Amino acid sequence: MRGAFRYGWRFALHSRPLVLGCFAFNATLGLVCLAFLWMWFGAALDDALATRSLLVDADPQVWLDLLANQSARVMAGVRELVVLAGMGLVLSIWANGLIASAVAQHDGLVRPHARAALRALPRLIGLAAGVWLAQAVTVAAALVIARWTKHHLGDGAGEFAVLGIWITAGGATLVVVSILMLVHDHARLSVLHSERGAAASFRWALHFLRRQGARAATLLALFLAFGLLLSFCQVQASVYLPTTSSAGSALSLLLAEGVLLMRVGMRTALYAAEWRLQAQFDRQAS
Numbered sequence: 001m002r003g004a005f006r007y008g009w010r011f012a013l014h015s016r017p018l019v020l021g022c023f024a025f026n027a028t029l030g031l032v033c034l035a036f037l038w039m040w041f042g043a044a045l046d047d048a049l050a051t052r053s054l055l056v057d058a059d060p061q062v063w064l065d066l067l068a069n070q071s072a073r074v075m076a077g078v079r080e081l082v083v084l085a086g087m088g089l090v091l092s093i094w095a096n097g098l099i100a101s102a103v104a105q106h107d108g109l110v111r112p113h114a115r116a117a118l119r120a121l122p123r124l125i126g127l128a129a130g131v132w133l134a135q136a137v138t139v140a141a142a143l144v145i146a147r148w149t150k151h152h153l154g155d156g157a158g159e160f161a162v163l164g165i166w167i168t169a170g171g172a173t174l175v176v177v178s179i180l181m182l183v184h185d186h187a188r189l190s191v192l193h194s195e196r197g198a199a200a201s202f203r204w205a206l207h208f209l210r211r212q213g214a215r216a217a218t219l220l221a222l223f224l225a226f227g228l229l230l231s232f233c234q235v236q237a238s239v240y241l242p243t244t245s246s247a248g249s250a251l252s253l254l255l256a257e258g259v260l261l262m263r264v265g266m267r268t269a270l271y272a273a274e275w276r277l278q279a280q281f282d283r284q285a286s
Contacts, residue, residue: 004219004280008273012265015108018099023264025095027257029088036084090125096267097124097192103271104193116192123191126198131184135177142173182220183209189275212281219277223270227263234259 012019097117102108117124149165187205190196196204209216234255241252 004215004273004276005222007276008269008271011103011108011272012269015102015268017110018102018108018113019261019265019268021110022095022099022268023261025091026260026264029091030260033084033088036081090121093124093128094118094121096188097121099268099271100188101192103268103275104189120191123198123201124188127184127187127191127201130198130202131180131187135180138173138176138180142169145169178217178220179209182213182216185220185271185274186216186278189271189278193275193278208278208281212277216274216277219273220270223266223273226266230259230262230266 094117097120098110098113101113101116101120102110105113146166146169149162183202183205186208187198187201190201190204191198194201194204237255238252241255
């Protein structure tokens with residue numbers, strides 16, 4: 001597992017075209033979404049008590065006034081926002097497929113793997129939809145259990161018993177969602193490497209995790225811990241960057257772009273490390 005972790009970071013460091021290309025894609029997509037939101041809220045705020053300052057200085061009271069008095073104007077762009085969100089979701093699936101294809105073929109190029117990810121996009125979308133549906137059902141089941149215990153056991157059972165059920169349901173939900181996320185990662189690599197369909201790749205990933213689940217989970221936990229540390233450092237650094245000045249806003253934007261670049265590199269390293277685990281498993285099986 002340590003070898004896979006080191007291999008993942010080496011691959012990311014030596015795949016600068018891939019990391020920088022995916023970073024540019026994510027940054028461009030974020031700027032497009034931000035520009036759309038800016039125009040949408042700007043149009044909605046023209047005749048409202050709220051002003052355009054809401055775009056840079058969010059005031060909860062102004063939000064309430066906007067929703068109460070200008071709800072029709074705010075909802076006018078919801079359809080376009082939903083379409084934009086859907087397009088962004090599909091493009092993010094494609095971008096993850098691009099990284100998975102590059103990792104599976106052991107090179108850090110962009111153009112050939114962009115085409116490969118585009119060809120595999122229907123299977124990647126099917127895989128993502130199945131995993132996300134299973135995660136949504138899991139979360140919904142936990143919420144139903146929490147609501148049922150509140151209405152049926154709240155009076156008869158003690159508060160600690162209800163709290164224990166909630167904690168158990170929440171913990172089980174977290175475990176199931178994490179397992180599905182892990183299955184999704186390994187199934188995505190299988191789609192790009194073996195040309196399997198979405199369902200076949202999902203089954204293969206389950207088989208792989210039955211054999212290598214502990215190592216794969218530990219590897220994912222290491223990268224998640226690194227991501228949490230990165231987020232913590234970003235929040236702490238943001239405290240000292242005043243966004244009320246032009247210089248502070250520029251530094252804040254630069255910090256966000258730097259964190260985005262590190263996250264793209266971390267995602268590339270994670271895929272490469274997971275691919276290394278799969279390759280080791282295949283060698284042992286053969």
